[in-house]
Amino acid sequence: MAELHILGELCHASHFEEPNLFCKWSVQFGSSWKVIEGHCEGQSAASTTRVDTRRSHFGTPLDLHLACRGIQGWPKLHVELFALNSFDNYWPVGYGFAFLPTQPGLHRIRVATWKVSSAKFVDTVREKFHTGGFTVAKSDIVFSGIERYKLLTKSAGSVEVELMLIFKNFAENGVELR
Amino acid sequence: MGRMMDPDIIVIEISEIRPPKKQTENEEVQLNISWQEKVFSQYEIDYYGVKNNCITDLQKNYHHIIKSTGLSEQRKNDKIFTYTTADNYSPDEEIFDMAKQATRQRIDQDENAFESMYIMADLDSEVLLFSLRWDPTEKLLLIYPDFNCMKINPYYKEIQGDSRQMYHFGIKNLSRKGQFTGSKETVQIQDNLINKLMRLTLREELSKDHFSYPNNHQLQFLVLLEIKSGVGFSYDHTHVRFKIDLPIEAKITDGFIDGSTHSSKQTNGTWQYAHCHEICFEIPENHDIDVVETTLTCLKIANNNNFYDKLEAFLVGGRREINLEEFFGSKENSLLNRYGSSTERSGELDIKCQVVQQHRPQIIQLAGGLNAKKHGKFRANVITIEELLSSYQRARERLEDIVNLKY
Numbered sequence: 001m002a003e004l005h006i007l008g009e010l011c012h013a014s015h016f017e018e019p020n021l022f023c024k025w026s027v028q029f030g031s032s033w034k035v036i037e038g039h040c041e042g043q044s045a046a047s048t049t050r051v052d053t054r055r056s057h058f059g060t061p062l063d064l065h066l067a068c069r070g071i072q073g074w075p076k077l078h079v080e081l082f083a084l085n086s087f088d089n090y091w092p093v094g095y096g097f098a099f100l101p102t103q104p105g106l107h108r109i110r111v112a113t114w115k116v117s118s119a120k121f122v123d124t125v126r127e128k129f130h131t132g133g134f135t136v137a138k139s140d141i142v143f144s145g146i147e148r149y150k151l152l153t154k155s156a157g158s159v160e161v162e163l164m165l166i167f168k169n170f171a172e173n174g175v176e177l178r
Numbered sequence: 179m180g181r182m183m184d185p186d187i188i189v190i191e192i193s194e195i196r197p198p199k200k201q202t203e204n205e206e207v208q209l210n211i212s213w214q215e216k217v218f219s220q221y222e223i224d225y226y227g228v229k230n231n232c233i234t235d236l237q238k239n240y241h242h243i244i245k246s247t248g249l250s251e252q253r254k255n256d257k258i259f260t261y262t263t264a265d266n267y268s269p270d271e272e273i274f275d276m277a278k279q280a281t282r283q284r285i286d287q288d289e290n291a292f293e294s295m296y297i298m299a300d301l302d303s304e305v306l307l308f309s310l311r312w313d314p315t316e317k318l319l320l321i322y323p324d325f326n327c328m329k330i331n332p333y334y335k336e337i338q339g340d341s342r343q344m345y346h347f348g349i350k351n352l353s354r355k356g357q358f359t360g361s362k363e364t365v366q367i368q369d370n371l372i373n374k375l376m377r378l379t380l381r382e383e384l385s386k387d388h389f390s391y392p393n394n395h396q397l398q399f400l401v402l403l404e405i406k407s408g409v410g411f412s413y414d415h416t417h418v419r420f421k422i423d424l425p426i427e428a429k430i431t432d433g434f435i436d437g438s439t440h441s442s443k444q445t446n447g448t449w450q451y452a453h454c455h456e457i458c459f460e461i462p463e464n465h466d467i468d469v470v471e472t473t474l475t476c477l478k479i480a481n482n483n484n485f486y487d488k489l490e491a492f493l494v495g496g497r498r499e500i501n502l503e504e505f506f507g508s509k510e511n512s513l514l515n516r517y518g519s520s521t522e523r524s525g526e527l528d529i530k531c532q533v534v535q536q537h538r539p540q541i542i543q544l545a546g547g548l549n550a551k552k553h554g555k556f557r558a559n560v561i562t563i564e565e566l567l568s569s570y571q572r573a574r575e576r577l578e579d580i581v582n583l584k585y
Contacts, residue, residue, distance in 0.1 A: 001389060002389060015446070026330065026331075028331055029331070030333075030334075031323040031333050032390070034324065040330070040331065041330055068389075069389055069390055070389065070390040071398070071400045071458070071534050071536055072400065072431070072432045072456075072458050073456075074400060074402055074456060074534070076454055095452070096452045097404075097452050097453070097454045098404060098452065098454065099402040099404055099454055099456075099530075099532060101532065102402065102532045102533075102534050110406075111452060112406050112407050112450040112451070112452040113450060113452060114440070114442060114450050114451070114452060117443055148417070148437070148438045148439060148440045148453075149417040149419070149438045149439070149440060149441050150440075150441070151440035151441065152415065152440070152441050152443070153440050153441060153442050153443065154442070154443040154445060155407075155442055155443065155444055155445040155446075155448055155449055155450035156445065156450065158450075172539060173389040173391070173536070173539060174391060174536050174537045174538055174539045175534060175535070175536045176534070176535045176536070176537075177534060
């Protein structure tokens with residue numbers, strides 16, 4: 001069996017319209033992969049955007065140890081950004097996906113995010129005044145490949161993640177990581 | 179309808195008529211199954227429901243169960259069914275081998291000593307979801323794949339039928355934990371011991387070779403395509419449709435060659451897709467795959483430049499209908515004349531394509547030459563008669579596929 005150590009940090013979110021954000025992250029993988037140690041999902045604290053940099057800093061650590069029996073189902077990082085208002089209401093403002101790099105070492109990944117687009121003008125105004133937004137009814141719509149063009153979305157900001165990847169026993173099993 | 183005149187008069191409430199609940203396409207099925215519990219599929223109900231089809235004692239027993247419980251008179255709604263030890267079901271070889279490897283089964287152990295159960299799904303064809311094996315000598319229940327949580331990391335299955343369907347499934351442990359009465363220190367010592375034993379078991383599993391390899395003289399490629407974002411398009415609400423062109427000798431083991439992103443509305447001149455697509459295939463050893471560039475320039479095929487086409491493009495949109503694969507690709511037999519067609523630059527796509535290549539470990543020793551380390555566990559690369567015959571058979575099948583494709 002080969003092993004993969006994922007050590008890193010969820011750094012910050014940038015270019016979001018909403019000021020107060022928190023991020024829910026998860027690492028998803030196929031049935032050939034298994035968690036040995038660590039958590040494959042987590043949530044950051046809420047952070048307020050700084051006016052000068054327009055970034056919400058999270059600084060959430062990621063520490064995960066995976067084992068695999070095959071290269072199919074390569075791990076993917078999934079992020080969901082939520083906005084928080086002063087009434088403690090929260091709603092999703094960004095969904096993003098990215099594959100984990102296939103090379104060992106330090107990587108800085110920028111995950112682009114999108115949110116569900118509001119169909120009516122009233123909902124757009126409501127979103128503008130930070131009192132709510134739309135979410136998906138089923139979570140697998142976010143990454144399902146079936147008739148995906150029917151899902152109307154709007155581009156949101158991006159999330160930066162810094163990862164250090166350590167691969168073990170991949171070369172012994174004939175896997176070349178380009 | 180009443181109105182409030184004084185406190186003694188009650189307003190009559192009109193009952194609200196709610197529309198009937200629409201049956202959504204996304205159905206969720208949850209089933210609690212006990213060990214060796216037989217759950218019939220619709221095909222089994224129809225087959226064993228007819229008395230003439232039942233010859234063996236087991237089939238007659240199933241017929242009796244179906245008739246006594248009235249299963250044949252109603253349509254089965256859920257898709258999950260089971261095969262027990264008595265059914266003598268033999269699953270697909272690859273999954274079975276992986277399950278056996280995962281269970282560290284000894285070679286000399288008798289297959290008949292195990293009790294097995296298979297959780298299946300009726301998705302236009304029988305699909306094996308989970309395999310469970312009970313080893314009475316070791317007192318072990320072995321489940322492949324492992325327990326998971328539907329909300330966090332469900333397993334996925336995409337089925338290509340008349341339309342592409344995505345199913346996600348999970349298995350949860352509903353066994354009651356034994357009640358233990360003891361002091362806090364005893365419970366803590368017990369938990370520490372269980373954690374240490376689990377870590378030791380995992381390390382033992384990790385030290386053994388259970389990795390899946392491609393076939394002999396084949397290379398396995400895993401392509402991870404990520405469509406991140408786009409800039410510079412003329413229209414809003416754009417989505418990207420893509421198709422991966424593989425060599426004709428490639429055999430796809432997992433994934434699809436085409437796909438589509440969601441429709442995206444631009445913000446600050448950027449369309450963000452964040453779409454991930456994975457495909458795994460095997461090809462003969464003499465091929466190589468290059469990594470794709472990270473920025474793709476897109477071209478738009480202009481219309482015939484007359485007034486009505488320009489007006490239509492401005493008001494409605496659209497493009498001239500052509501076969502895009504032949505226009506941008508190569509046509510084998512004849513030269514394609516593109517004279518008179520004009521294109522204009524439409525935008526740029528930011529994509530990332532990662533490739534993971536895998537081959538059988540013996541080949542690394544050959545490439546390393548005299549300095550290659552000799553691993554005792556890998557045998558020398560000696561081609562046996564069986565391997566030669568199986569290579570010949572594979573090459574013949576590939577040739578027949580190519581010939582069938584042409585005709």
